[in-house]
Amino acid sequence: MNHIKNYCRFFALFCSLTLTTSCSFAQQVVTDDFEGGGTITTWAGDDCGINTSFSNPYQTGINTSPTVLQYNDTGGTFANVRFDVGTNFDLTVQQEFSLKIYVPSSGLTGNQPNQVSLKLQDGTVAQPWLTQSEIIKSITLDEWQTVTFNFEFDSYINLDPGSPPPVQRTDFNRVVIQVNGEGNNDLVLAYLDDIDYYEGTNDGPVYDTLVWSDEFDLDGPVDPGKWFHQTLLPNGVSWYNGEIQHYTDRIDNSVVENGVLKIIAKKETFTDQGETKNYTSARLNSKYTFTYGRVEIRAKLPTGVGTWPALWMLGKNINEPGAYWQTEGFGTTPWPDCGEIDIMEHWGDNQNYVSSATHTPSSFGNTVNVGGQTIATASTAFHVYSLEWTPDELTFQVDGVTHFIYDPAVKDSNTWPFDDEQYFIFNVAILPNIDPSFTQSAMEVDYIRVYQESALSLNNPDELVESFLYPNPTTGKVKIVLTDPSVSELSIEIFSEEGRMVKRNRGVVYENQVEIDFQNYPDGIYFLKYTYEGKSGSKKVIKR
Numbered sequence: 001m002n003h004i005k006n007y008c009r010f011f012a013l014f015c016s017l018t019l020t021t022s023c024s025f026a027q028q029v030v031t032d033d034f035e036g037g038g039t040i041t042t043w044a045g046d047d048c049g050i051n052t053s054f055s056n057p058y059q060t061g062i063n064t065s066p067t068v069l070q071y072n073d074t075g076g077t078f079a080n081v082r083f084d085v086g087t088n089f090d091l092t093v094q095q096e097f098s099l100k101i102y103v104p105s106s107g108l109t110g111n112q113p114n115q116v117s118l119k120l121q122d123g124t125v126a127q128p129w130l131t132q133s134e135i136i137k138s139i140t141l142d143e144w145q146t147v148t149f150n151f152e153f154d155s156y157i158n159l160d161p162g163s164p165p166p167v168q169r170t171d172f173n174r175v176v177i178q179v180n181g182e183g184n185n186d187l188v189l190a191y192l193d194d195i196d197y198y199e200g201t202n203d204g205p206v207y208d209t210l211v212w213s214d215e216f217d218l219d220g221p222v223d224p225g226k227w228f229h230q231t232l233l234p235n236g237v238s239w240y241n242g243e244i245q246h247y248t249d250r251i252d253n254s255v256v257e258n259g260v261l262k263i264i265a266k267k268e269t270f271t272d273q274g275e276t277k278n279y280t281s282a283r284l285n286s287k288y289t290f291t292y293g294r295v296e297i298r299a300k301l302p303t304g305v306g307t308w309p310a311l312w313m314l315g316k317n318i319n320e321p322g323a324y325w326q327t328e329g330f331g332t333t334p335w336p337d338c339g340e341i342d343i344m345e346h347w348g349d350n351q352n353y354v355s356s357a358t359h360t361p362s363s364f365g366n367t368v369n370v371g372g373q374t375i376a377t378a379s380t381a382f383h384v385y386s387l388e389w390t391p392d393e394l395t396f397q398v399d400g401v402t403h404f405i406y407d408p409a410v411k412d413s414n415t416w417p418f419d420d421e422q423y424f425i426f427n428v429a430i431l432p433n434i435d436p437s438f439t440q441s442a443m444e445v446d447y448i449r450v451y452q453e454s455a456l457s458l459n460n461p462d463e464l465v466e467s468f469l470y471p472n473p474t475t476g477k478v479k480i481v482l483t484d485p486s487v488s489e490l491s492i493e494i495f496s497e498e499g500r501m502v503k504r505n506r507g508v509v510y511e512n513q514v515e516i517d518f519q520n521y522p523d524g525i526y527f528l529k530y531t532y533e534g535k536s537g538s539k540k541v542i543k544r
Contacts, residue, residue: 030195030197031194031196031197032052032069032083033065033067033193034052034053034065034068034069034193035066035067040085042083043081043082044081044083045079045080045081045082046079046080046081047073047076047077047078047079047080048074048076048081049070049073050069050070050071050072050081051069051070051072052069053067054068054070056068056191056193058102058104058191060144061143061144061370061371062144062145062146062370062371062404062405063100063102063144063193063194064368065193065194068102068192068193069081069192069193070189070190070191071177071179071188071189071190071191071192072188072189073179073186073188073189073190074187075185075186075187077182077183077184077185078183079178079182079188080119080176080177080178081176081177081192082174082175082176082177083175084123084173085174085175087173088170088171088173089173090170091151091152091166091168091169091172092470092471093470093472094197095150095151095153095166096149096150096197097118097148097150097151097195097197098146098147098148098149098194098196098197098402099146099147099177099192099193099194099195099196100144100146100192100193100194101116101139101145101147101179101190101191101192102142102144102145102190103141103142103188103189103191104141104142104189105141105142106189107189107190108141108180108186109187110184110185110186112180112181112184112186112188113138113181114139114140114141114180115137115138115180115181116136116147116177116178116180117135117136117177117181118149118175118176118177119132119135119175119178120132120133120166120169120172120174120175121173122172122173122174123173123174124173129159130159130160131159131160131163132158133151133156133163133169133172134157134159135149135151135154135155135156137149137154137401140374143373145371145403146402146403148402151166152166152167152473167473206540207292207293207294207451208451208453209451209452210451211293211450211451211452212288212290212450213447213448214226214447215259215447216256216259216260216446216447219257220255220256221251221254221255221256222254222255222261225287226286226287226288227284227285227286227287228285228286228287228324229248229254229282229283230283230284230285230324230425231246231247231249231272231322233246233273233275234320234322238275239429241429241431242432243308243430244278244279244432244434245265245279245281245430246270246272246275246279246280247280247281247282247283247427248272248280248281249282250280252264252266252280253265253280253281254282254284259446260445261426262443262444263282263426263427263428263443263445264282264440264441264442265280265281265304265307265429265442266281266439266440267279267440279430279434281427281429282426283425283426283427284425285325285423286425287324288423288424288450289316289325289421289422289423290421290422291389291419291421292389292390292453293452293453294388294389294450294451295343295386295388295448295449295450295451296384296447296448296449296451297343297344297384297385297386297445298383298385298445298446298447299311299344299382299385299443299445299446300383300443300446301346301354301379301443302348302379302428302441302442302443303351303379304348304434304438305348305433305434305435305438306348306349306431307347307348307428307430307434307438308345308346308428308429308430309345309427309429310425310426310428310429311343311344311385311424311425311445312340312341312342312343312344312425313340313341313342313343313387313422313424313425314338314340314341314422314423314425315333315337315338315339315340315417315420315421315422316330316338316422316423317331317332317420318333318335318338319331319333320335324423325423336359336361339358339418339420339422340357340358340360341387341394341418341422342355342356342357342358343356343387343396346378347431348435349433351378351379352374352375352376352379353372353374353375353378354372354373354375354378354385354398355370355371355372355403356371356372356403356404357369357370357371357404358370358418360414360415360416361415361417362408362414362415369406371405372403372404373401373403375398382444382446383398384397384399384400385397385398386398386400389418391419392411393405393406393407394406394407394418426443426445428441428442468480468481469481469541472540472541472542473541473542473544474518474541474542474544475519475543475544476517476518476519477518478515478518479513479514479516480514480528480530480539481513482509482512482513482514483512484512485512487512488508488509489507490507490509490514490530491530491531491532492507492529492530493528493529494516494526494529495526495529496524496525496526497524497525516528518541518543522543523544524542524543525540525541525542525543526541526542527539527540528540
């Protein structure tokens, strides 16, 4: 875990939102790793045993931390654990909370839904539960997983239906965490770790521009301008990992039909390169490479013990015989030095469990850098498998739910070969344990899309030393607050999401603030570019 990187810092505004009032900022950190690196000192349990320095009994997957919080509901009707913060949460600045959780199936009784809820309350009133807003998320038993709660975009429940949306509230100062609901006397044993309140806006890259995609909307063979069929047996007789199929360039094994790419694994006798095998499939290499961005792939997976579908990436510089970029003269580096990013892997003998992993010189093959989640309809419905790749970390999700973040504390050639271009591989492999009754099954891909930063991205350096923007999203006015007291006037340009300039004007800075009115603008995403004596900055604004 990289605790310092995951700390959440937010700036609580102690001033009125006017240009005539001075404003000061206090930095608040809300996090706990239960190893002395946290800021939460007010942990308490209601009808629930709590131990904030419990030895992690499941040091596996995404959490090998030695110490966790033990949550022990021994049958309390309203069991939960909670903590208070000294400064109320400002959900106009940040809306997202995150935690890791492990619930062993052996620690449960009853038939309650497997879930975890995070509730925000006003802990200063006599009956704080009456003020609460709650988000409930499903969880998977017997594995560590990261669960996020976003009070702007997730579905929430206000105990008082008359309460405004949580992002409009300023009275929340308590966080309540509850496992498997309330109003019952069932037992629950759970473990929590890495409680964090994440920054919601204006930090990190914003991957908002579609730079490459394939929508698979033209029936027939795959687009040869975008894809290469990798068919050469890399060691002359077989593929790696014990795979027993031939990959072919036939439409029998890869074809676009009705707007969907189908990679079809089949049981059939096929001879190629002097080798006869009893199964065929396809392995596609993209002719597109990139560094950093967000990848979204909407796919439905095949079935059958022994099938091994994957949506993944390799360094453009890999020297694997027969790989597209190796044939183009870029093959200079062996695996795993080139780096491998597995966006999605699925094994037919573990139906509905999907995983993501990284392979680097520091850990490869049976890598320790892996995480996953159960998707009940992995092979019967389409799901969006996504990767966000920044210079600092790799985040893997299914349908927006995070199950693995790769963020090594030390980034060097052994742990982080991910600052160079990578390309995509789509394939369905066949393993020796293939079910004898297997005949064929397909991985279907609806689309693949890659997003990167635009020229108007928030990641442009903020050369005005430091600035903040609030409220965001907005229904009207926003304010830019500058920490440089010498700034008296800004040149401001407003751009639409498509990059079209909407307005240019000058803004007078008073008490380190300048106000911009979006009230008459259509709802959508805008970018502010502002300059001062050769220095520049940019911010993204969401108008609703």
